[in-house]
Amino acid sequence: MTDQLAARTAVPSCHSDAGGRSAAPGAPVVALAGSPNVGKSTLFNALTGARRQMGNWPGTSVEVGRGSWALGDARVPEVALIDLPGAYSLDPASPDEELTRDLLIGAPPDERPDLVIVTVDAAHLARSLYLVAQVREHALRVVVALTMADIAARRGIHVDAHALGAHLGAPAVDVDPRHRSGRASLGEVVAETLHQPVPVPRPLPEMDLGADMGADLDALDADLALADSRFAWVDEAVRAASRTEATGRSTWSDRIDAVVTSRLWGPLVFLGAMWLVFQVTTTVAAPLQDALDTLFTGPVSEGARRLLGLVGLGGTPVEGFVVNGLIAGVGMLLTFAPLMALMFLLLALLEDSGYLARAAVVTDRLMRSIGLPGRAFLPLVVGFGCNVPAISATRTLPNARHRIMTALLVPLTSCSARLTVYVLMATTFFPRQAGTVVFLMYVLSIALVILLGLALRATLWRRVGDEPLILDLPPYQRPHLRLMADQTWVRLRTFLQTAGGIIVATVTIVWLLQATPAGPGHGSFGDVPAEDSAYAATAMAVAPVFEPAGFGEWRTSSALVVGFVAKEAVISSWAQTFAVSEPSSSDQPGRLGELVRADFERSSGGHGAVAAVAFMVFLLAYTPCVATVATQRREIGLRWTLFGIAVQLAMAWTLAVLVFQVGRVFW
Template sequence: MNREIKGCGNGSYGSVVLGQPKGGEAVRQRRRAEHKEDSRPITVGFVGNPNCGKTTLFNAFTGAKLKVANWPGVTVERVEGSASYKGRPIKVIDLPGIYSLTSYTIEEKVTRKCIEDGEVDVIINVVDASSLERNLYLTMQLIELKKPVILALNMMDIVEERGMEIDMHRLPEMLGEIPVVQVSARKRTGLDALMHAVVHHYEEGPHGVVIHYSSEVEEKIAAVEQALKGKYGEMDNMRWHAIKFLEFDQLVVNDHPLEHMEKILTHNYEKQIINEKYDYIEYIIEECLFNKDIKAATTDRVDRLMTHPIWGIPAFLGIMALVFFLTFTVGDFLKGYFQMGLDMLSKGTLELLTSIQASQWMISLIVDGIIAGVGGILTFLPNIFILFLALAFLEDSGYMARVAYVMNETMGMVGLSGKAFLPMLLGFGCTVPAVMATRALESVRDRRRTILITPFMSCSARLPIYVLFAEMFFPDRALLVAYSLYLIGLFVAIMVAFIVHFHDKNRRQGNSLLIELPEYKTPNSRTVAIYVWDKVKDYLSKAGTTIFLASIALWFIMNLGPQGFVADVSDSFAAIVGHSLAPFLRPAGLGQWQVAVALISGLSAKEVVVSSFSVLYGINNVNSSAGMAGLSGILAEAGFGWMNAYALMVFCLLYSPCIAAVATIKRETGSWKWTLGMVLFQLAVAWMGAVLVFQLGSFIFG
């Protein structure tokens, strides 16, 4: 293609024109004067490819503590915050990552809509400077919108580590004199310079290159512009709309329909436009980026194992085994101190209530209900802390994206892509964000199937159940037993997806996976701290609200019956409900009415299953050695042994998620019918799984 650049005194180099706003210096001076008198907040949108550091930069500007991770797809909805620069208020919007303005998935549409609807005054295009060529495609599209765009070069430390250099004078010239600012979201450097550029560029108005495509494409653009102008008059971004018509962009075509375009739009020009954009991007890279062929040797060496078609999955299973080894060994060591504190609190509260001559029912409610229920859950905090700390290290190191890549072939066999495995990985932490992360999938079909199987992944709320019953009934193999449950959850999720796919009349192979494999890096301490604190805070919040209220409610239904307060718990409402459900659970070895009540209470939050056992059996510190010995003795008298315990853990693994997760599923699917059907399906799967484990185990081991 014949290349010619005009402007900036740069001579002839390529097929672009470095554009300036129409009207010259007088117009720009007027704009500056108007904006100086304008005191309203400047709205800034962080836009960029997935995993380029937008959320980390947002946190640095606003002081927020949003979740960040070194893998794509973490941000799935827009988040707003506020900042200021020299007294000028600035509204900051963190938008989901996109690779281009051609949107397919829900979060891509969220970002595009925010930009197109005029909500954003200035676009900060955050780019991974170590992958400049890939990131610049979105940059070129943003510039075509004729909005003020600032290029924020993030991750410059990786550029320096690789020995690469970016010409910071030539790059802005090649992009049409848009501001280019070096920042480090992790180290919080370059923030003042970026905010200065925001205010200045807001007053100056848009700059940027105007790409002139081949003569054929330019003729088509001019014809579409004429048709748009004839029907709609003057429009903002007329050229951008015309280009989108050539790409058969359905959003633009539906918003501004034109008739009799068949002679102009003879075929889809999207591929040709993309290729011509990349022609110029390659030219920019040749001019501005040096030593780009130096590879990240460490990442390549590690990926020979982590993404190996044979050894990749065993490596993932081995890493998760290490995570649970640390969760049990280190967590149990720290747990002892929490148990001592709970014992002291329980005894001190009992002595205090006795000394003030509190009524017996009040003492029972506080000591046997609240402290036993909530306190029992808090003793598992060290295990939860270690689990989330390990997961935070894995996420921020860049490993999680490799798991999706490795699992792509397996997921393809069940009609999904490896991208669907990312929400499942999030399910190890919490089902709620995992369900929300399915927005990154393109089709409603893929989203619903992924939502269906994601709750089978063991969330952190189930960990206290595994820790308690594994250590109580399998003291020498507790780690192995707990780890087996995570593998069972993964296996059931894949099997359910396979069965659904097999019965789909329109079944097809999963979509091909296009996912960024980020550089391995040392986890950032602040990012890890934010992640862990957020999860621990949620756990404590749940202990102080859901579990607190559930413990009180459980105490009342245990101490109230049709005749009022009861002395014998077997006459209570809890016993009545439990006895009615016991026959259904008996084939699974869970025929005790107390077990049925505990499982019902677990629908509010899975941790409540543990606190329910504590309250139902009157064990003040169920997680202590004495508490576990007391509970196992009571259960043994009722014929509840190790096989029953394993069946119980399998049931808790597979049955429906907590109320918060169910509400999220309803919001994401928009259907109560589908949501309730999913809940009933998971209850059925849990029942069948527990029955299979108990009956088969009883047959084999007698």
């Protein structure tokens, strides 16, 4: 494998494969291919030790994952394993499938993988083998990894891997990525196959479509004939390698699906599950959050002061930056880590059990009934975790207009970064109904996606037709604790990396502005009242815009400006500002919420709770973080990105003003 392919596959990924490592230079390159939802990324994680994002629908892996796989073979100690985007065939219907085709057969022969492992679902053998039929038609070493054998057995399907490999002309190995069994056998087969010569292409003969067509077959007819040949070959392989025992009765999975995917009960079950997630999250995580808050505002801050005093930096701007900047800003954000971890764990539970895919089906029905593209809901689901990978996941949509439309809607899905602010506001203003308030914000998020989608459909894309959601529903299964822990850590790590990267930079800039006097006579650098700082002066210029919404106070408007960088920074901005304005608050755990409440009461004329709701609505609808904007620009271009920003700002301000002006009349 040459360096050209390595360079082509070294693309940035929203879900980096941290936890794995790169293979040594010159190691053979093995590509992992397969249809969506056959356990391909789970197998990649099991083989490399990486933690690549997994999911129960297409679009989870829209970038190329790379890692090292130690085979334990003296001749081939390790290989560079590449996890390609899921593809049903080598006839691309979307940009991610086109990437898979290009890397497998579109590149020159010397830039292609040394071997391709095609993951095949034993429970849906015929559907998975079409890709194998296409891959074997090219000069590529092929190994088949047979997954989901346990699921197939429960359905009365038994596949003989040896017989399957004999018919395919390529070795087939049983593997169970979830329980990490079969890895050694797969490694042995891969090592052995790598020492065999590259096979010659093995195209299937085209089926005879009828003598009357003869020489009049055009290119389309030839493609149909070849496809028929592949299907016939697949059918022979299935008959030769599998047997099915008829059960004669519906399974318990079918009976559950009759409820959770029904038109009546499906939406109710989905809303109930989401309400339970947020209720448990806000209730269980609260004591842990309070404990961390006490730790950072007490012992950590005090320890930092003493340490800086010992080295002669006590009472200097350095102490202000460390205590009122880094500890107050980043520390306050980190108190939300238990909350985020618990929410991610509960979502991983729903996903690994197989339920979230059913939720996608239920919501897709609603989306299509109002004219939105069916498959577009898949990236939108991802958006509730993070908007950045969600916009990247629009590559799974074959229609360019659908991709643009969906990328414009994704920022309205309430990402996990906004959750930190929702929880602070809900527990401060609505302590007894905090979980319900957070849940309603997510319901509002869905409603805004629907309303904006309808507006775009009625104006810009009147002729865009919708398409049904085609999704392989995963089987219900007992959640695997290790997989759930891996997925929780992947998502939590992303949150913590943001806190350690963008947030630190933002905290530094905010502190510098707060430490700089707004003009002569307002103090000296590092010794200036917060309201006389350059930070406050900038915020005061923006604050009047938010007065009609009830939160036209400079500390609040400044937090929203900082929120353009990252929504988590809203919390750190408040923590810094109040730490400077109220130094004594560092000795009073939980004081931040009280100070925020006092600000909202002042700016709203005594209608603090209504202003808090308006603030959360604005936070939901206005422009997402800079990483999301950058991803939008990459995927849909600058013009559509600027259009989206304008629409989001106008919608956010209008809704916030409407909520406050109407709410204060009745509340």
